[in-house]
Amino acid sequence: xxxxxxxxxxxxxxxxxxxxxxxxxxxxxxxxxxxxxxxxxxxxxxxxxxxxxxxxxxxxxxxxxxxxxxxxxxxxxxxxxxxxxxxxxxxxxxxxxxxxxxxxxxxxxxxxxxxxxxxxxxxxxxxxxxxxxxxxxxxxxxxxxxxxxxxxxxxxxxxxxxxxxxxxxxxxxxxxxxxxxxxxxxxxxxxxxxxxxxxxxxxxxxxxxxxxxxxxxxxxxx
Amino acid sequence: xxxxxxxxxxxxxxxxxxxxxxxxxxxxxxxxxxxxxxxxxxxxxxxxxxxxxxxxxxxxxxxxxxxxxxxxxxxxxxxxxxxxxxxx
Amino acid sequence: xxxxxxxxxxxxxxxxxxxxxxxxxxxxxxxxxxxxxxxxxxxxxxxxxxxxxxxxxxxxxxxxxxxxxxxxxxxxxxxxxxxxxxxxxxxxxxxxxxxxxxxxxxxxxxxxxxxxxxxxxxxxxxxxxxxxxxxxxxxxxxxxxxxxxxxxxxxxxxxxxxxxxxxxxxxxxxxxxxxxxxxxxxxxxxxxxxxxxxxxxxxxxxxxxxxxxxxxxxxxxxxxxxxxxxxxxxxxxxxxxxxxxxxxxxxxxxxxxxxxxxxxxxxxxxxxxxxxxxxxxxxxxxxxxxxxxxxxxxxxxxxxxxxxxxx
Numbered sequence: 001x002x003x004x005x006x007x008x009x010x011x012x013x014x015x016x017x018x019x020x021x022x023x024x025x026x027x028x029x030x031x032x033x034x035x036x037x038x039x040x041x042x043x044x045x046x047x048x049x050x051x052x053x054x055x056x057x058x059x060x061x062x063x064x065x066x067x068x069x070x071x072x073x074x075x076x077x078x079x080x081x082x083x084x085x086x087x088x089x090x091x092x093x094x095x096x097x098x099x100x101x102x103x104x105x106x107x108x109x110x111x112x113x114x115x116x117x118x119x120x121x122x123x124x125x126x127x128x129x130x131x132x133x134x135x136x137x138x139x140x141x142x143x144x145x146x147x148x149x150x151x152x153x154x155x156x157x158x159x160x161x162x163x164x165x166x167x168x169x170x171x172x173x174x175x176x177x178x179x180x181x182x183x184x185x186x187x188x189x190x191x192x193x194x195x196x197x198x199x200x201x202x203x204x205x206x207x208x209x210x211x212x213x214x215x216x217x218x219x220x221x222x
Numbered sequence: 223x224x225x226x227x228x229x230x231x232x233x234x235x236x237x238x239x240x241x242x243x244x245x246x247x248x249x250x251x252x253x254x255x256x257x258x259x260x261x262x263x264x265x266x267x268x269x270x271x272x273x274x275x276x277x278x279x280x281x282x283x284x285x286x287x288x289x290x291x292x293x294x295x296x297x298x299x300x301x302x303x304x305x306x307x308x309x310x
Numbered sequence: 311x312x313x314x315x316x317x318x319x320x321x322x323x324x325x326x327x328x329x330x331x332x333x334x335x336x337x338x339x340x341x342x343x344x345x346x347x348x349x350x351x352x353x354x355x356x357x358x359x360x361x362x363x364x365x366x367x368x369x370x371x372x373x374x375x376x377x378x379x380x381x382x383x384x385x386x387x388x389x390x391x392x393x394x395x396x397x398x399x400x401x402x403x404x405x406x407x408x409x410x411x412x413x414x415x416x417x418x419x420x421x422x423x424x425x426x427x428x429x430x431x432x433x434x435x436x437x438x439x440x441x442x443x444x445x446x447x448x449x450x451x452x453x454x455x456x457x458x459x460x461x462x463x464x465x466x467x468x469x470x471x472x473x474x475x476x477x478x479x480x481x482x483x484x485x486x487x488x489x490x491x492x493x494x495x496x497x498x499x500x501x502x503x504x505x506x507x508x509x510x511x512x513x514x515x516x517x518x519x520x521x522x523x524x525x526x527x528x529x530x531x532x533x534x535x536x537x538x539x540x541x542x543x544x545x546x547x548x549x550x551x552x553x554x555x556x557x558x559x560x561x562x563x564x565x566x567x568x569x570x571x572x573x574x575x576x577x578x579x580x581x582x583x584x585x586x587x588x589x590x591x592x593x594x595x596x597x598x599x600x601x602x603x604x605x606x607x608x609x610x611x612x613x614x615x616x617x618x619x620x621x
Contacts (some may be wrong), residue, residue, distance in 0.1 A: 040293075047296035153423055154394070154434060158441035158490065161420045162475040162502065165549040171423045183480045195483055196490050201398070201442045201457070 001030035001121075002094045003128045004037060004114035006045070013052055015111050016088065020059065023086035024049070024113070025101065026066025027093035034128050037092035037114050039066030045092065045113060070097025076104060083108070118150075136206030136213065142199065144185035149202075151178035157199035250304035252279045255294065257287045261309030279307070286310060314497075315451070317414035317469035318386045319358040321619040322592075323498065323527045328585065329592030330613050331388065331500065331529060332604050333360035336371035342379040345371070348601045349385050355608040356595070357616055358415055360388040360500075364395060367427025374404050378411045388471065389413055392421025397437035398446065398457055405450060409466030417471040417500065418443040441494045444470055448495035470495060474528075475502040476513035478550035485516045492525050499526055500594040503533035505576075506552040507583055514589055523589030530584045531594045534603060535573035538562040574607060581611040 006012075016022055024046040032038025046064035053060040065082050067075040070093035076083070083089065083101075088109050091098045095116040102110035118130035133150040139157075140147060149155045153171050160179030163170025167180040186192045204210070256262040262283045268275065284290060287310030295306050313320040322329045332352050337344035349359055359380060363373040377387035389408045391401060405416065420440045424432050438446065446457060447470045454465040472491050476484050491499065504510045510530070517523050535541045538561035545553035557576060564572045577595075584590050593613070597604050608614050 044292050044296060047293065047300055051296075051300055154420055154436045154439070156420060156436065156439040158439050158494075160478075160480070161440075162473065162478050162550050163422065164479050166479055170549050171425050177479070180480050183483055187482075192482070192486075196486050196493070198441060198445070198490060198494055201438050201445075204437060 001033050001119070002096070002116060003034045003118050003120045003130075004031050004094050004116040006036045006041070006092070007113060007115055009048065009052070012045075012090070012113055013049070016049065016060075016090065017058070019086075019088040020061065021085060021087045022049070022060060022062045022090055023083065023088070024062065024064040024090045024092065025070070025083070026064065027068075027070040027091070027097045028066055029069045031092065031094055031097075031114060033122065035126075037094070039064075042066050042092045042113075045090075066092075071100050073104075076101075134207065135202075135204070136210075137203060139199070142194070142197070144182050144189060144191070144194075146178055146181045146185055148178050148182065151176070151181070157202060249276070249278045251302070252305045252307055253298045253303050254279050254281045254307040254309060255284050255287065255290055256281050257289075257310035258283055258285050261287075264309075284310070313469075315414050315467040315469045316412070317358075317467075318619060319388070319415050320469040320497070322357050322617055325617070325619065327617045328613060329358075329527070329529060330356045330608055330616065331358045331360060331592065331594045332356045332601070333362060333388075333390075333594070333596050333598070334376070334601065335362050335365055335598055336373065336376040338368065338370050340371060342371070342376070345376045345379055346383060349380055349383070351601050352604045353385055355605040355614055355616065357592075358386040358388050360390055360417060360594075363390040363392045363419070363421065364427070365422070367394070367422050367424045367429070369428055374407055377408060377413050381411045381413055386415070387413055388415040388417055390417045390419060391443060392419045393436050393438055393440055393443055394421030394424065394434045397435050401438070401443060402446065402450065402456055405447060405466050405468065406462070409464070409468070414467055414469055415471065416447055416468045417473065418447065418496075419473055440472060441491060444472055444491060444494040444496050469497055471498040471500065472496045473502065474499045475550050476504075476510055477502060477506065477552040484513060485520065485522070488517060488522055488526070489520060492522060496526055498529060498591075500529045501531040502550060503531045503596055504580060504584075505557050506554050507580060509552060510584075511587060514587055518589055527591040528589055529592040529594045530581075530587075530590050531596060532577050532580055532607075533596045533598075534577035534600065534607060535561060535569075536600060537566070537569045537573070538564070540573075574603060574610070577607055578610045581607070581613070585611075 024042045026039035026042030027037055028039045035041060043064045046062050050062045053062065067079055069075050070091060083105055086108065088111060089101060089105065090111050090113050091101050092113040094114060095112065098110055098112045119132040119134065120128050120130045123129055130150050132147060135149045148157055148159060152159055153169055154161060160177055164177040164180055167177055169175040169177045183195060186194055256265055262281065265281055287308055290308060298306050313324045319329060334345055334348040361373045361376040364370055373390045377389045380387040396404065418440045424430055424434050447468050449455065450462060450466055451468055454462050456462055474488055478484065538558060541553055541558045541561050544551050545558060561569050561572055581593055595604055595607055
């Protein structure tokens with residue numbers, strides 16, 4: 001799912017100061033899994049902000065609400081009145097949700113409470129790590145199920161580089177070297193010979209470089 | 223979610239009492255979340271044994287402190303409670 | 311192997327001589343004298359000089375310009391190209407830039423991560439990786455075409471090299487990795503600096519088993535130790551570096567003022583030993599900021615004078 005981290009409270013507070021009616025608006029899908037932007041976290045954030053407002057002696061009405069997902073129209077249906085009330089919507093959704101909400105309420109500023117970071121998995125409770133960068137041309141069949149685009153700091157397709165040390169990346173000893181992982185997996189698949197196959201130059205036009213992407217399914221349109 | 227609402231409601235309804243100014247020194251208003259089987263039972267037993275504890279501590283019973291939600295603590299603090307005690 | 315390019319380095323190697331290369335780090339400024347002075351110190355003792363490319367991700371005078379200055383002053387440069395800073399358009403363009411100065415040697419590298427350098431907030435590019443860069447150079451040279459397919463007017467005639475590190479992890483793919491680079495089209499390799507001669511010779515044995523030593527010119531990399539402190543630092547702090555305890559001990563047991571000399575002796579002894587190692591076709595002496603010692607090393611190792619070849 002999409003992972004994001006809540007911005008520091010001071011940063012959020014500095015965005016809110018000019019407003020009097022603020023709705024902290026949660027998203028209960030991806031960012032609820034990483035416990036940073038779900039409806040519950042929105043409720044908590046609203047409470048903290050109310051206390052901050054009182055400490056600073058500012059008159060502010062801060063309420064909270066939330067929906068299942070801030071990236072699909074239908075979930076907003078029951079929220080039309082709620083979302084008309086605030087001067088500012090502080091969305092705790094990922095960057096997608098913030099923008100989608102802003103598109104639906106163009107007369108109200110919608111600010112992000114999160115720094116959206118990556119597409120990842122839950123390794124363990126409280127531990128989330130990056131797995132995919134949406135490059136648009138998946139090569140996981142050739143890299144033993146481990147993605148060098150998202151997990152190698154240099155996104156080498158024919159790695160590792162000379163900086164790989166004891167299975168860790170040169171940039172950080174807590175970061176696994178993706179290519180060490182690939183070699184280990186190839187070994188356990190009895191396929192180490194596949195290592196010598198040269199991976200061709202990648203077409204990056206399918207990822208961000210090629211411009212914002214869109215998928216249209218003709219067969220699913222109404 | 224009724225248990226959560228009940229507990230939260232209790233916090234909402236608890237009027238914020240200001241401690242009687244008798245000695246001229248300030249006493250904090252504390253809410254204690256006590257779990258039914260351990261801490262609440264202990265508080266009960268203290269009552270039975272006629273042991274007293276200060277009147278500025280109010281107890282809210284939870285089935286277990288595992289039921290404690292962030293929002294109970296935050297709402298208590300928003301209402302002006304000076305400190306939250308969790309026992310279980 | 312008969313030479314494919316006008317490269318002086320390639321000629322020396324193809325004629326069966328032991329080649330000697332060294333390297334210079336360009337300055338953190340725009341004065342070409344910094345590079346020319348270093349080159350002047352070593353010019354008669356080496357066959358070609360590598361110019362590093364924003365090494366350790368510190369912004370410096372670019373390798374291309376440094377190579378151009380050297381070439382215009384009669385030296386034989388080796389253009390180092392990292393894939394970290396430029397996309398395939400920039401890389402092909404720079405290769406043409408180098409070729410326009412008749413620079414005939416290129417070393418294809420990934421490059422240290424930008425977090426090590428002075429612009430850690432910058433993006434890295436890695437549009438293509440070092441292996442794909444090897445393929446690209448060979449494609450431009452041998453097919454005379456850009457990656458996009460169009461013809462190149464006056465294609466670059468580059469002798470293509472890469473770096474190898476027999477001491478890096480994972481160990482089991484260090485020989486397959488050399489095989490992969492050869493399959494990509496590399497013609498010469500310079501190794502990471504060697505201190506653990508036993509382990510290096512083991513690697514060479516595996517290399518020879520697969521016949522790879524006959525498909526690529528292997529130049530053994532060496533860096534003389536200046537002090538016991540340097541040895542300890544490199545042992546502990548540099549990834550992919552194997553410094554045996556005996557080396558550290560040998561230097562520590564030497565009086566401080568004699569340690570530099572002992573470091574040079576260790577370097578010369580390594581060259582003497584590796585001259586006997588089948589498959590080693592030359593030496594790459596990296597004495598960064600100690601370039602003035604390169605002539606001494608080359609002479610003591612019996613590699614002076616350098617062979618003359620017709621350009």
